Amino acid sequence: xxxxxxxxxxxxxxxxxxxxxxxxxxxxxxxxxxxxxxxxxxxxxxxxxxxxxxxxxxxxxxxxxxxxxxxxxxxxxxxxxxxxxxxxxxxxxxxxxxxxxxxxxxxxxxxxxxxxxxxxxxxxxxxxxxxxxxxxxxxxxxxxxxxxxxxxxxxxxxxxxxxxx
Amino acid sequence: xxxxxxxxxxxxxxxxxxxxxxxxxxxxxxxxxxxxxxxxxxxxxxxxxxxxxxxxxxxxxxx
Numbered sequence: 001x002x003x004x005x006x007x008x009x010x011x012x013x014x015x016x017x018x019x020x021x022x023x024x025x026x027x028x029x030x031x032x033x034x035x036x037x038x039x040x041x042x043x044x045x046x047x048x049x050x051x052x053x054x055x056x057x058x059x060x061x062x063x064x065x066x067x068x069x070x071x072x073x074x075x076x077x078x079x080x081x082x083x084x085x086x087x088x089x090x091x092x093x094x095x096x097x098x099x100x101x102x103x104x105x106x107x108x109x110x111x112x113x114x115x116x117x118x119x120x121x122x123x124x125x126x127x128x129x130x131x132x133x134x135x136x137x138x139x140x141x142x143x144x145x146x147x148x149x150x151x152x153x154x155x156x157x158x159x160x161x162x163x164x165x
Numbered sequence: 166x167x168x169x170x171x172x173x174x175x176x177x178x179x180x181x182x183x184x185x186x187x188x189x190x191x192x193x194x195x196x197x198x199x200x201x202x203x204x205x206x207x208x209x210x211x212x213x214x215x216x217x218x219x220x221x222x223x224x225x226x227x228x
Contacts, residue, residue: 038190038191038193039185039186039189039190039191042191103191104189104190104191104194104209105190105194105205105206105208105209106190106191106193106194106197106198106203106205107191107193107194109203163202164193164196164197164202164203
């Protein structure tokens with residue numbers, strides 16, 4: 001999640017600058033990435049998404065640290081605190097959906113392809129790795145699958161930016 | 166599909182960013198359409214046609 005936030009944040013930083021040299025066919029990566037900023041509305045939605053994403057990451061880290069160190073909480077309080085990051089997670093999801101619905105058709109296509117790549121890569125990884133576990137590969141946790149999915153999504157976005165540069 | 170978007174834009178001396186602003190899309194979208202890497206859906210095609218006051222067939226030509 002932290003990697004995703006950092007990646008997204010770096011992209012958004014690039015988005016803040018406008019591209020003046022718009023007529024060149026071949027562009028540098030920086031120019032290409034900056035060109036994906038979308039409209040002002042897209043940028044505003046992206047900032048909300050990044051903001052909630054950061055809040056999610058921070059709350060997840062904080063709650064994990066707090067709950068791992070025994071503070072003698074009641075079961076109800078522990079459950080309530082464990083649910084806090086999920087609230088930010090849902091808000092992040094809603095912000096992403098808002099960005100997606102507000103984006104123009106081409107950006108929607110890019111995101112769809114990126115999501116498909118991320119989902120597909122994680123399915124292939126999950127299915128394929130089971131066989132490797134049978135032949136001696138170390139067992140992995142579900143968190144690793146999430147990392148693969150996020151990495152696939154990020155790679156899909158980069159692929160889309162490169163493909164339609 | 167071929168299109169005359171770049172020519173029409175050049176006639177008005179607009180940058181891709183200016184055209185993107187008129188169409189309320191990203192500059193990357195304009196670039197992808199101009200280079201033939203992406204064919205717009207009907208709503209955007211109609212907006213382009215209205216903006217340049219031409220029919221869709223005059224702007225977009227099947228290869």
